[in-house]
Amino acid sequence: xxxxxxxxxxxxxxxxxxxxxxxxxxxxxxxxxxxxxxxxxxxxxxxxxxxxxxxxxxxxxxxxxxxxxxxxxxxxxxxxxxxxxxxxxxxxxxxxxxxxxxxxxxxxxxxxxxxxxxxxxxxxxxxxxxxxxxxxxxxxxxxxxxxxxxxxxxxxxxxxxxxxxxxxxxxxxxxxxxxxxxxxxxxxxxxxxxxxxxxxxxxxxxxxxxxxxxxxxxxxxxxxxxxxxxxxxxxxxxxxxxxxxxxxxxxx
Amino acid sequence: xxxxxxxxxxxxxxxxxxxxxxxxxxxxxxxxxxxxxxxxxxxxxxxxxxxxxxxxxxxxxxxxxxxxxxxxxxxxxxxxxxxxxxxxxxxxxxxxxxxxxxxxxxxxxxxxxxxxxxxxxxxxxxxxxxxxxxxxxxxxxxxxxxxxxxxxxxxxxxxxxxxxxxxxxxxxxxxxxxxxxxxxxxxxxxxxxxxxxxxxxxxxxxxxxxxxxxxxxxxxxxxxxxxxxxxxxxxxxxxxxxxxxxxxxxxxxxxxxxxxxxxxxxxxxxxxxxxxxxxxxxxxxxxxxxxx
Numbered sequence: 408x409x410x411x412x413x414x415x416x417x418x419x420x421x422x423x424x425x426x427x428x429x430x431x432x433x434x435x436x437x438x439x440x441x442x443x444x445x446x447x448x449x450x451x452x453x454x455x456x457x458x459x460x461x462x463x464x465x466x467x468x469x470x471x472x473x474x475x476x477x478x479x480x481x482x483x484x485x486x487x488x489x490x491x492x493x494x495x496x497x498x499x500x501x502x503x504x505x506x507x508x509x510x511x512x513x514x515x516x517x518x519x520x521x522x523x524x525x526x527x528x529x530x531x532x533x534x535x536x537x538x539x540x541x542x543x544x545x546x547x548x549x550x551x552x553x554x555x556x557x558x559x560x561x562x563x564x565x566x567x568x569x570x571x572x573x574x575x576x577x578x579x580x581x582x583x584x585x586x587x588x589x590x591x592x593x594x595x596x597x598x599x600x601x602x603x604x605x606x607x608x609x610x611x612x613x614x615x616x617x618x619x620x621x622x623x624x625x626x627x628x629x630x631x632x633x634x635x636x637x638x639x640x641x642x643x644x645x646x647x648x649x650x651x652x653x654x655x656x657x658x659x
Numbered sequence: 660x661x662x663x664x665x666x667x668x669x670x671x672x673x674x675x676x677x678x679x680x681x682x683x684x685x686x687x688x689x690x691x692x693x694x695x696x697x698x699x700x701x702x703x704x705x706x707x708x709x710x711x712x713x714x715x716x717x718x719x720x721x722x723x724x725x726x727x728x729x730x731x732x733x734x735x736x737x738x739x740x741x742x743x744x745x746x747x748x749x750x751x752x753x754x755x756x757x758x759x760x761x762x763x764x765x766x767x768x769x770x771x772x773x774x775x776x777x778x779x780x781x782x783x784x785x786x787x788x789x790x791x792x793x794x795x796x797x798x799x800x801x802x803x804x805x806x807x808x809x810x811x812x813x814x815x816x817x818x819x820x821x822x823x824x825x826x827x828x829x830x831x832x833x834x835x836x837x838x839x840x841x842x843x844x845x846x847x848x849x850x851x852x853x854x855x856x857x858x859x860x861x862x863x864x865x866x867x868x869x870x871x872x873x874x875x876x877x878x879x880x881x882x883x884x885x886x887x888x889x890x891x892x893x894x895x896x897x898x899x900x901x902x903x904x905x906x907x908x909x910x911x912x913x914x915x916x917x918x919x920x921x922x923x924x925x926x927x928x929x930x931x932x933x934x935x936x937x938x939x940x941x942x943x944x945x946x947x948x949x950x951x
Contacts, residue, residue, distance in 0.1 A: 459841060461840065464836075464837065464840060466760075489843045489844075489845060490843065491843075492840065492841055492842065492843040493842070493843035495841075496841070496842075497838075499834060499837065499838065499841075503832070503834035503835060503837070503838045504838075505835055505838065505839075505857070506835075506856075506857050507856070515839070515842065515852065515853075516842040516844075519842070519843070519844045519848045519852065520843065565838070568838070568842070569841070569842070572842055572843060
């Protein structure tokens with residue numbers, strides 16, 4: 408059994424009066440890729456945003472339950488939201504680089520966390536872009552606008568930006584939703600390599616993508632986690648009828 | 660283009676006419692001002708007109724020198740912007756980023772009302788409230804000063820700069836804020852390092868529109884600045900602006916007189932200053948949006 412990185416117990420989430428997640432309990436293991444799948448509106452993104460408390464930004468959103476990242480109680484009274492978000496890098500559905508240069512995008516995170524030494528920043532930028540498999544494509548144009556990059560490059564830049572603050576966990580919310588198949592393949596390749604160093608949680612609408620990249624899969628339906636297990640086993644032998652129907656494309 | 664057979668052609672023609680007629684009007688105004696104004700140089704040398712400080716259009720030995728008037732306009736405008744830009748920006752940041760939405764909803768119409776108050780009303784308020792207050796607080800014999808002009812003009816341009824800056828800040832995509840927050844940035848770091856830079860082109864436009872409004876404002880400055888054509892040595896001196904000069908004297912200047920031409924040249928100068936500021940703005944916006 409692998410070491411547990413994220414442990415959720417009895418997570419309930421409400422948006423105003425509407426409950427979006429019902430009693431979700433889930434252990435996510437270190438250095439694995441876990442995908443969250445399920446039809447639209449099933450709560451997978453909501454769960455993902457619980458991990459780094461991004462739901463705090465949504466007015467009238469309320470979270471109950473216990474979520475631990477190692478020894479950190481994410482919703483505890485003493486929780487330091489900023490350091491939790493630093494520990495959990497996030498990649499969004501639509502690539503959202505800042506309207507700044509490529510260099511500034513990556514250096515932004517370390518800079519706000521106190522790195523002022525230019526040499527050190529240079530090193531972080533280079534290393535992060537290398538890790539995100541973007542360095543070779545942009546090393547000669549670091550001062551160009553990030554908005555000039557292609558969609559796939561932008562998304563890898565966003566991954567590099569997240570890596571630059573040395574997170575332990577990377578959460579990705581449908582990172583390939585707006586990308587073409589070639590750019591998607593590059594990101595998927597990157598995801599499988601990232602798990603050597605990081606714990607990756609990915610929300611995806613693409614069942615094949617979940618099969619390709621993830622070690623574990625959690626299937627959500629109507630705000631409940633229906634089934635969770637090793638990806639290979641679940642895809643081969645879904646225990647629940649609902650999982651089977653979703654995986655075989657009968658609804659979703 | 661066959662009008663009638665091709666409905667798109669007709670629409671195109673209509674918008675074309677609208678566009679060209681606007682450009683035509685601008686050119687027409689400029690050339691009219693310029694050709695009327697240039698005749699003053701038959702009576703006063705170019706150098707004296709722009710660099711001299713003595714504006715005595717009705718004396719028996721008339722002098723038409725407008726340096727002090729240009730400086731009066733620039734000082735009162737710069738002072739008003741210096742005062743109102745920080746307040747307007749602070750207000751815009753508060754309403755768009757910090758304040759709860761319900762409070763923003765409440766305050767927005769209040770600011771819009773301020774923008775809609777006719778300038779003569781604000782001038783009247785300045786004359787009856789600000790001018791005596793300035794006189795008594797600073798112990799000077801008359802409150803009709805550069806300072807009063809700055810204060811009242813600042814109030815006038817505040818809503819212009821605030822509303823346009825606020826719109827610029829609000830149009831910064833939510834995804835930028837989320838990306839910054841997800842990296843562990845505080846709200847203030849996000850505002851300062853991501854939202855403000857992204858909104859900068861819009862904020863620049865806001866400030867320049869504020870400049871345009873301030874330098875073109877006539878009634879308020881006419882009422883509260885004392886209208887003495889001297890170069891001020893402190894904010895407690897009176898000043899006279901280009902706009903106030905034109906408004907106050909155009910009625911008395913006989914048609915075709917040197918005085919009449921001089922006022923036209925002042926108007927042309929004002930036009931050129933506005934034009935230059937607008938061009939500078941466009942240049943800045945282009946450079947600012949390098950990454951947008």
